[in-house]
Amino acid sequence: MKLLILGSGLMGPAAALNAMADSAVTQVILADMSQSQLETGIKQLAGKPGSQKLGVVRLDLSNQPTAVQLMTNFDVIVAALxxxxxxxxxxxxxxxxxxxxxxxxxxxxxxxxxxxxxxxSPALVIIGCGLEPGLTELLACHLAEKLDRVDELHIKCGGIPAEPTPPLGYKIVFGGTRLPLREEDAWVVENGQLTKEARYSGVELVTFPGVGECEAFTESFMPWLLGLPMLQNLRRGTQKTVRWPGYAAKITVLKELGLLSDTPITVDGAQISPKRLVDTVLYPYVKMEKDDQDLTVFRVEAVGEREGKPCRLQAEMVDRYNTKQGLTSMARTTAFTGSIVARMIACGELTGRGLQHPERIITGPHFERLVNELKTLGITFELTNHWL
Incomplete structure (x- = not known):
């Protein structure tokens, strides 16, 4: 099978590494509009298992005819953009x-x-198929299916530096050069209804084994989850991002000052987005440097009834930077997931068409296959059952 991977930044090379190691894969092409990014990707993957299958191509996706023509030569594409x-x-x-x-x-x-x-289109396109969104929703649905009734669903996930440093105690591990910050309110489920809550509010302290105390704050619950049969009776639902303590308070100040707005303002005759300015000013402080390492923390809880008794199910994962691979934990948990699913499509295990969310299509044995393959890569989820 032949894979095209779009993007040679923080995620693309990790997806390529995973695909190259599959004996069924004959070709992996990294595509990016930046020659320097491609060169970095090639250097990162040199000498790795299957590296003889790797090639690169420069591609500007805004040139859609060229992109379409390139894609016709491959069995499946991974967008790591x-x-x-x-x-x-x-x-x-x-x-x-x-x-x-x-x-x-x-x-x-x-x-x-x-x-x-x-x-x-006859194509199957799975969107939001990395760590979050992706594994968070897949594990949430997996737990929910084990309950006879689901009353609450709470998702906490985040990528953080192994050692926090000022000013934010955070380093960018996904999404290029822009901080993953948004101004608008977030979705939560209260009393069975979708409602909005201020992003970066609802701060709570959470502890993960081997990591210590972190904080989790309101991000956005994925509203389409309420359309799933097992979540029809959901009363409360939250999705929170995990960071080192103090992060949410600092970001809230930026938000209150209007510095997360994407709406351009005029400064000395020039138009500039406040958020773009913040990204540019802060990037030197939040860029992952050569010796930086990260870790990923993940916890999903489903509360409800099982066998007539109150029950709480939990899935938890802590993953760390892989020094042998030279890969961030965020790249492993996100890009490996996408690469595995892409190969499941290419070999005919996953079928369908249209725009799909992963939890709609990666179910049953397909879910087990994904989790088991991640386990062989050292990414494991601990599932626990607590009777209440």
């Missing part, structure tokens, strides 16, 4: 009629047009 570039990748795959796995989700404004395009 910042969110702002995701829609172009999905659009090209749909027009090429080729399956694609997107590690992120296209912008909300782009989704209606993409769904319309998907109606006339």
């Amino acid at each position: 910042p969110r702002m570039a995701s829609a172009l990748a999905v659009q090209a795959a749909l027009e090429a009629g080729k399956p694609l796995v997107d590690l992120t989700i296209p912008a909300d404004t782009a989704l209606p047009e993409l769904r319309k395009l998907a109606e006339s």
